Amino acid sequence: MHTEKEHAIVLRNVNKSFGGVKAIDNVSFILGHDKSAVLIGPNGAGKTTLFNLITGEVPLDSGEIYIFGVDISNSSVQKRSDLGLARTYQICNLFNGMTAEENIYLALNSNEWKSKRNKFPFLTPWQKNKNKMDRIKEVLKSVGLEDKKHILVGNLSHGEQRQIELGMAIAPDPKIMLLDEPMAGLSLTERKFINKLILKLAVKKNIIVIEHDIDFALNITDNIMVLDHGKVIAEGSPESIKGNVEVQKVYKME
Amino acid sequence: MLSIAPNFGNTFIIIVLIRIMYYGLLTIAFSFLASQLGLFSLMVPVAFGVSGYTIAILETKNILIFPYSALVGIILALIISTFLGVMVNRSKGTYFLMLTLVLGQLAYAIALQWVSLTKGTTGITGVNRPYLLNIANLESNILFYYFILVVFIICIILLYVLINSSFGVKLRGVRESESRMIMLGYNTSLIKWVAFMVSSFVSSIGGIFFVYFIGVMNPDAISLNASVKVMIASIFGGINSIIGAIIGTGIIKIVEIVLSGITQRYLLIIGVMFLIVILLAPNGIMGIAERISKFGTRFFKKNSK
Known part of the structure; x- marks a missing residue:
């Protein structure tokens, strides 16, 4: 599709299972060329797996991934980083x-x-x-x-x-930078x-950032994506996310 | 110091130094992999054996003479290492150790049992020292000494340059975190394979000198015993440096040669020494030297104040 050239990242019907567990279940999303996003979701929702799929550390089961219009669904990690992709790890891997x-x-x-x-x-x-x-x-x-x-x-x-x-x-x-909980385990000043x-x-x-500290995340962008059991259950501005019934169910908000 | 040693020393010292140098080549081949990649290869002596056996067979059957036989030896060792390297490339840690142990033993078994080619346990005898390009007769130990010294130093310089190059940084990166290296887009299998080939190359050069100096090539040279001795010498000197490997080989060989003349139980003494070093200085002799130099600088600083 010609429009995909303008988008930074496009995921289309991406699937990944580990054994019988569907870690990523038919996820599709588009990140515009000047957009950033915050990825939230409970533990085990598949946030880090999604990062691994985008960077190519874990191969896809099915679906397509584009970076700046280039199909990288089966490309090597090297090719993806040459296209301008970088990430950080939740647990420091230095x-x-x-x-x-x-x-x-x-x-x-x-x-x-x-x-x-x-x-x-x-x-x-x-x-x-x-x-x-x-x-x-x-x-x-x-x-x-x-x-x-x-x-x-x-x-x-x-x-x-x-x-x-x-x-x-x-x-x-x-x-493109994928930040996986860049502030996990840090003190307030840090x-x-x-x-x-x-x-x-x-x-x-x-930037796509996985972060539980919403206040910080909203500093970067107000484009939030909620992931649960490998599915995108909500996407949009903070207000619409707070009002979303499914999100409230997941986070047991009163 | 080493270059003028023959002027003072008697033949005995020269012989000891020559032995230290060709075993040293084997040890630095091991140490290079262990320090830079964190991989302990028990099949380092395989390349040593392949080049040694190739030369022994070619020379005793009058097929080729020195520069060419050595060249064929190195090339054959590298060809075999190519396959071995590909095989062990995916494993690390204990699995790497076990896999190299198996492959090393396989090579040993072949050398032992392919009697028509290797003459089994007896080994191939009567390998004469070469007339180097018909100019220098290497029969004399002093010429042989200078020859091996030059090659030895070239090998060490080569490895040092390699360790300090960008390739060396990549090797250490693989040692520290292979997953991160892959994510950064490096071809880690290729990096490991190249390091493995460098190690095999150094080891095969050791094999050349070994066979020409001793004149005999038998399976003992590539037995498990030989691999373990290399490992002990390397750990003894300090696994983290090439210099440590050389010092370790030097000490082990000297102790072995001196003590074996006095008592038959010299291996026991080496074992106790090894135990003491491991318990008190996990980084070997180099670790001790480092500690002393640190203490020294601190001591002098305190005194100057």
């Missing part, structure tokens, strides 16, 4: 035994950051790639960790690891910091 700098370095894998002149990548020290090193400095500065670049990530605090996680997502300058950070980074990017 390279703990490596420095902050090296973590960001590994995140810079999309074609844009591959040095063109370097004919012997096996023989040149990795710090010699000026293009990437400048970007690493920039990224670490933007997430507020420029003075910790030589520290092993495993030795950083949980909040700082979250910052690295975010840094790795923004490093290749993606167009939440405020990450909140500000995401708002700063979110400029001109499509």
Whole structure:
């Protein structure tokens, strides 16, 4: 369809089951090119699975996924990240035994950051790639960790690891960012910091965020999607979601 | 220091150093995988054995002589490693260890039982040292020593350059979190396979020197015992560094050679030493050295204040 070029993400009749459990049940949605969305839903609703399907970590059972009009339903993870897709993880999945700098370095894998002149990548020290090193400095500065670049990530605090996680997502300058509970397990001050950070980074990017803290989520966008048992049960503005009978049933609101 | 050693030393020291170097090549091949990828391969000696056996067979049957036989040996070792690498690529941790154990034992069994080719337990004897391009006669230990020293240093430099390159960072990334590497769009199987091939290459070079120096190639060189010795030497020196692997091999070999002249129970002493190192310094000799240097700097800082 010609209109899909204008949309950032299009999911059409996406299905995924694990054994007999339908994790994602016929989900379709469209994210416009300048839109962001918040994904909410009870535990086990399939939010993270949906992310895994979009990024390609888990293969689809059936359905179609488009990013900027390109059919990526069966594409490799590499191709999807080259198209400008990046994500963070609910549980920090970092390279703990490596420095902050090296973590960001590994995140810079999309074609844009591959040095063109370097004919012997096996023989040149990795710090010699000026293009990437400048970007690493920039990224670490933007997430507020420029003075910790030589520290092993495993030795950083949980909040700082979250910052690295975010840094790795923004490093290749993606167009679409999938944030999986970016503030899980953080203190109030840390939440405020990450909140500000995401708002700063979110400029001109499509973001889908899984977040239980609605106040924060509404800072980014007022486009909410509710997922339950693998189905989209409601979509729209906060007011319409609050008024939705099914959502009230799921969240047992009085 | 190593380059001038022959001027002072007697033949015995030169022989010890040569042995340390070809076993050292085997150990750094193991250590490279263990430190950079976190994979403990018990089939590192397979490439060592393949190149050794190839040379022994080609030379004793008068098919090819030195530079060509060694070349064929390396190529054959790499071809076999290609398949082995693909096979073990998907596993990690304990499963990787078990799989490499099985494949290593398979190679050992072939060497042991394919008598028409490998002459079984006796092994192939009478491999003469080469006339290198008809210029230098490697019969003399000193020339052999310099030859292996040059190759040894080149291998170490090669590995260091590799570890410091972007490829090295990727290797460590796979070690720390393979799932994240896949998500970032890296082809982790290819990365692991290349590392495996590098390790096999270094190991096969060790095999060349082994067979030319000893003159005999028998299945003992690739037995489980050999794999375990490599692992012990590597852990002894410090699994996280190449230097550690060399130091570990050096100490183990020297102790083995010196003690085996005194008592038959030298393996027991090595075992106790190994136990002490594991219990007191999980990072091996290099870990101890690191601790001492840290303590030293702290001590001097305190005193200067």
